[in-house]
Amino acid sequence: MPPAAGTGSLTAAQWFTALSAWEVMALGLVFFSLLYVGGGVLMGALTSGLARLGRGHTLxxxxxxxxxxxAEWRQSFHSILIFGTGMIVPWGFVQVGWAQFAEQAGALRMALEVAVLMIWNDVHFWINHRLLHTRALMRFHRDHHRSVRTTPWSTYSFHPVEALMLGNVILLPMVVHDFHFWSLAAVPVLSLLLNVVGHSNYEFFPSVSDTHPLAASRRHHLHHHRPQGNFGFALAFMDRLMHTSAASRSDTRHRVP
Known part of the structure; x- marks a missing residue:
């Protein structure tokens, strides 16, 4: 294994590129496992703490x-296998010359790259999520919708086909632009954080509108109860643009009778 990033002259991008295929897959499995477990534990602690303080409410x-x-843990294990071993694909793109990492990037460029990638993440998610709700592909999406009451552990609870569809988000951007290594690495981290918010089953900001950026958990909660709308990810712009928003009623809570 090459020296760890920061211990010699290698940058993080050079270190990653110099790994073997087996090392890349092992790194990917550890990376996505830590993201999933850490995100689930932290979100559970956050919502429990807010509930005790009377801030927001359970949906x-x-x-x-x-x-x-x-079921969520079992299906998430399969997704982590796909996402983790799938890191060999962007690594392979660099190995064969289809993509490369930017050598230098200032803070402003990296911030702009991350912003563009997260907007693309929303577009990519809406397209694939909408396809998964077609008659031809819905059988691969039913596994996720069995979580009628969402939890932070629903975040990676996918059929393997769905995991493959959603897990290729950075491949096209890598081909059309030379991103900095850390800009690309930020995508799965931010995506997991936003996705775990969406599946948190918690209304953090009851007073904001359905289309507000801070209403992501409410929008996805509504999607799990009314699957005909709200196909977007963290933001509402794709649903508004494509007229697929699912309007909420006056109270979005689903109480025990």
């Missing part, structure tokens, strides 16, 4: 079944 108060949690 769906029905009891959570052990069967749902077990």
């Amino acid at each position: 769906d108060e029905r009891p959570l079944t052990r069967a749902q949690l077990h």
